[in-house]
Amino acid sequence: MKILIVGAGAMGSLFAAKLASQGATVHMYNRKNNHTDKINMEGLTVLVDGGVNQTVSMTVFHSPEMIDDYYDIVIVLVKAFATEKVLLSLLPHLNRNSIILSLQNGLGNAETIKKIAPKHIVSVGGTETGAGVIENGVIAQRAFGKTYIGETNTNNEKLTHFVQLLSASGLESYVVPDIQRVIWNKLMINIAYNGLTAITRLRNGDAVRSSQGKRIIEKVVREAAMVAQAEGISFHDEEILRKCIRIGYEDIGENKSSMLTDIIEKRKTEIDYINGAVVSLGKKHSISTPYNEMITDLIKMIEASYSISVSSSK
Structure with a gap:
């Protein structure tokens, strides 16, 4: 082949x-x-x-x-x-x-x-x-x-x-x-961790072990589950949330998310296709997604400010 x-x-x-x-x-x-x-x-x-x-x-x-x-x-x-x-x-x-x-x-x-x-x-x-x-x-x-x-x-x-x-x-x-359920399952993990870890510059496990980080993960995942339901992909909120939390603790805890790496290297991220996609689909179905919108806006703000951001040496 x-x-x-x-x-x-x-x-x-x-x-x-x-x-x-x-x-x-x-x-x-x-x-x-x-x-x-x-x-x-x-x-x-x-x-x-x-x-x-x-x-x-x-x-x-x-x-x-x-x-x-x-x-x-x-x-x-x-x-x-x-x-x-x-x-x-x-x-x-x-x-x-x-x-x-x-x-x-x-x-x-x-x-x-x-x-x-x-x-x-x-x-x-x-x-x-x-x-x-x-x-x-x-x-x-x-x-x-x-x-x-x-x-x-x-x-x-x-x-x-x-x-x-x-x-x-x-x-x-x-x-x-039925690949769409698979795509959304993977998307939920990215929604939970990519934007949050890129903003906080934490590894996945450190983000979910923080009480504030865990609360934000819960909010963005619940919003995404509502949007998925409107798109015809049914998720049990508590089940998908438990999965996202468990994976953060057990499977990907030591990993740096790809979006965190992009931010560190001052590259364009995929935020529009992850949390940003939840926001866009939420508007399509008249579903409010304030936490995903905030994550998206913050990442775009960071991207737009690469040349003027303050470093530790300044």
Whole structure:
């Protein structure tokens, strides 16, 4: 199986290494940077629990003209706001029989892709697996959850083969008919922690162990559950809240959220596709979402103030 991974950050690198370990032909596509240069020169190293590491040879392409013309699967793992621009540059160079699979954070990614690619080749999924970049060319797997992928109108045999490869690599994966519930389940975790930890600059576990942080998590999750209900995705408020709290304590407590990393590095965040998406859908259904709106506004305020923010040295 031949696979192109669009986005060579922590998650793109993890999936690339895992799939390559099972004999798949894997290429990555990303803008040129120190991380991708190191991968091209020395390979991609993945660290897992216990310090075990694996290094695989990997090619990262930096321009659309460099990529091959046929891939069975194209996995999209760029930031949500970059999806349309990146895929518009890639699609003329891709075979129309490739499945385009979004494993991105947030809402609206599949809809964005379907605007510019044939709907029948687009799939969307969600993963509970986590990773972080340790240094250039080196990543660490930091969570070991399952990955779920939605069926397409065609080519489900290809998807089945793909998830078999993922599962064999250690990334337990399934093809499921109802992917929207999976997307919302993953979204709830991001809603709970990403914006809050980016604002407070706390790790996930430190945020939920704070009484104030836990109260904010409860508020944003309850608002999101009401919006999900209006969108036809039924959640039991207390059940999804307990899950979010438990995961913060047990599974992702030591992690820095991706949005916190973006804020530290003064990069654009995905807030519009996470808490901001809850706000937008809340307005659509006349549901008040004040806590999600405040989180969204604060993140946008921080983004807009990168050049004038006061540092500890000033």
